[in-house]
Amino acid sequence: MSTNFGATLRRRVTLPVAFGLVGDKRFALLNDVLARDAWSPAQVRKHQAERLSHLFRICRDHNPYWSARFDAFGVNPNGSDPFAELAKLPILTKDEMRENWKQMRSTHLSASDMVHETSSGSTGMQINFFQSNYYRQLHAAMEYRSRAWMGVQPGEPYLSIQAHGAHMTRKTKLLRNARKWMENGFILDAFHIDPTVVRAQLEAARRINPVHVHGYTTSCVTVAEIARDAGLTDWPSVRAVSTTSEQQTEEHRKILGETFGANVYDRYGSREVLSISMQCAQGKHHIYEDVNIIEFAPLSEVGDNLSAIIATPLDNEAMPLFRYRSGDEAAAIDGACTCGRTLRLMTGCRGRICNNFITPDGRIINGTYFLYYFYYQEGFKSYQFHQTTEDHIDLYVVPDGTLSQERHDYLKQCCQKIRDDSDGQFEVKLHLVDEIPKRKGGKHLYTISDVLRHL
């Protein structure tokens, strides 16, 4: 079977049928979101107004938290100008979300219609939230839309550098492997990059002729550096490299572009607000305004000519967020893009930076590995992992109120698990503190390694 025929079969038959069988609408939604690329600004605005009015009405009828907020701030869910109604609401902070997330869940969807998620964001405060299955499927379609911007179709072979081992249940791993097989992908585990075996892994990856390389920014760069040092810079099949989850710098773009010989793209979204912007082939970041209303608030503490990103996602009925401050920063850019898309432009984003950690025997672990220990956990306000020497990590935790014995035991188990995962190479010391100092510019770093490869 030729590569092209196999990819077409996967795109047109295997993947739509497989996702359709489990009730996942991503392929049905893909055609909808792809068509939106041709929308005029007026069409986008009309769609935003309709979605926003719909969300207001959902909240009035099924969301006690928001209906009380509407009363408090004089928001009329049936107002003729929904944008003016939205502007009456104050910016929603992470602190507010942390305190109210259980009440912010809409009552018209059942637990099986939504998922519970956790985010660490970039400002140091862990938050919980709910997303409807529809919202997540829509954004799976948005991911395919982003790939279409890079000239990549669903079902074409890829090399993915992502979490693939630690923290995964057997069921998740099984499903992931099934998906990898269906999509013809190759996965490198971002939580366990062993330079002594990466070369062989990359040679195996090259045999599937990947057209797309994607993953966490620092992990992709690490793998690119290893590939370059090993002389593996011949990737004729690769059309695009894209990174996500972490800030992408010019230096990152350069090494990724040179190593894989392809255009490099930056996708931006957060765990709580999916699909916020995508870079086109002209290097401009377009805002996905058909799924979010994005504002830029020039808050004094942000500085550096950047503004706080304020997002109103338009499709998550499970837990609507209005004027939510994501914690990341960028600025709007005036003018049009030569790619022909009319979606507004913004700068690249200043957001999360996850340091890589290195074990004494040289394995590289993306800092996201450590964040997972705090996902879905309550009882902690903030935390930070700090690798001070090759074999020592300090874990600082700010408890949310009084720390129960059960929560204290959980933290001790985390320390033990990290030791076990690293085959005893890391010693982890727990410190319970009242506060974790912010870095320059007010950012919180969840992971810092003084044995640093990338920042």
Ligand SMILES: [Zn+2]
């Ligand atoms: Zn463009």
